[in-house]
Amino acid sequence: MPVAPLFRPIDVAPAYQKVADAIEREIVNGRIKPGDPIGTEHDLVRQFGVNRSTIREGIRVLEEGGLISRDSSRRLHACLPRYSKLTSRLSRALVLHEVTFRELYEASMTLEVASIEGAVERATEGNIAELTENLTRSEAVVGDPAALAECDAEFHVLVAKASQNRVLQLAREPAAQLFYPTTEMIVTGVAEGGPRLVAAHRHLIDAIRRRDREAGVLWTRRHLQDWRRGFEKIASLDRSVEHMYMEHAQAARRR
């Protein structure tokens, strides 16, 4: 017969973890606002009554989580976590889990269609201007696969931004980051790939401008199907995302 529980499990978290938790609490509770200074390491040593090494380990944890960062003079301050920093960690996880391009493709189909629907409905003039500016740059580099792939990635970020839905914006990022390197390969390998890509972007902007949801969805589908056809000329959709893509992701994160 089990005895009635008398005791709660006691909290034996190491000190550096408690330091990190304490600072995190203040930030998510809003008592420390993004941009507010955290104080010097010495300040924290005094406040928490632990050694500087311990403080520093706690700081690393928060820094990696994107909750705090150091400004130009390396002083600590709270900050709004940047999506791209966090999502690159997710992309990395997807690579380690060896997801297939089929999974990426299927998920992106859903996410990008949802993005364009939001964009068609809610894009502002500013969003459209950004997209148009991106299109102009894309047209200029249509012969340069690397530059074009980068423009393409940015284009879809801008579409997601135009949807005014930050949850969607964030949800699509991990998959999009893994897509990006393949776009370059495909544009390189398929002769008409570059022009088709730019044409699709043009139609997408047009659909957004005319608030034409059907056209937006249609061209997003086509655009992704183009990617798929191009990819299948190179490899099977059931291949898992290769480790090599991580180099792109790592470089992007450090930026």
Add this chain to the structure above:
Amino acid sequence: MPVAPLFRPIDVAPAYQKVADAIEREIVNGRIKPGDPIGTEHDLVRQFGVNRSTIREGIRVLEEGGLISRDSSRRLHACLPRYSKLTSRLSRALVLHEVTFRELYEASMTLEVASIEGAVERATEGNIAELTENLTRSEAVVGDPAALAECDAEFHVLVAKASQNRVLQLAREPAAQLFYPTTEMIVTGVAEGGPRLVAAHRHLIDAIRRRDREAGVLWTRRHLQDWRRGFEKIASLDRSVEHMYMEHAQAARRR
């Protein structure tokens, strides 16, 4: 006239960052596989030729990123990052960015519908068994809002899992984690909420079993609309996610 570049920018990253990067590279390159031991801190001190404090700061960074962890005896080993650990960080970011429930609702509508479509198409017998087991537990706790909300959250994780699409599984997590606490509030506040929730789950399992995509989508929509109606009795969809939800997320992360 610009001089020809003689030198590359030199890498001035701090030592602890270099340590973290070096270990990360070995893991994502696959030279260190998940489960492999990393060695003791002292080993790393010898290998990298830096002080143990420096090593420890690097380890914290990787640990927070979910790439390495410590087993029962606190020895280091590489590991597959767990989605829930990473996505809880994204949820936290969404809270800090003060996203609205409308954004959550809209994104979830897309993501959960995509999940059920995948599940209808590809769920295995094992998936269905898990879902059925979850349903049984839900029926048992239909009068306990907190327990029921937890079952609901788990149910949708299982549906996403049944879609066999890990990208989707991961993309829906941040939004789902923010949903969870509200479910409890709604089931508490709306008398028929609990039974309706369980009934929807029953229909969803049924749709998966019959491979009936239409029914799956329909009941997912209804299920979410129920949530919405319940929520709007409490607050406006345009309210931003409150800081208080972070307490749930923090507790979940430590588990």
Add this chain to the structure above:
DNA sequence: TCTGTCCCTTTGTCCGACAAAGTTAGAGCC
């Protein structure tokens, strides 16, 4: 074979120290 003990290793934490880079304040100059 199981168990209890002793020893060694490892981790978490602490202390003190120092060079490099940034900040601040004050001296000197216009």
Add this chain to the structure above:
DNA sequence: GGCTCTAACTTTGTCGGACAAAGGGACAGA
């Protein structure tokens, strides 16, 4: 007075060493 330049101070990144607590392993005894 306002501006610049320098010197002192502060802060960070790194180092070396130290120690208690906890875990793992070997070894003796039941």
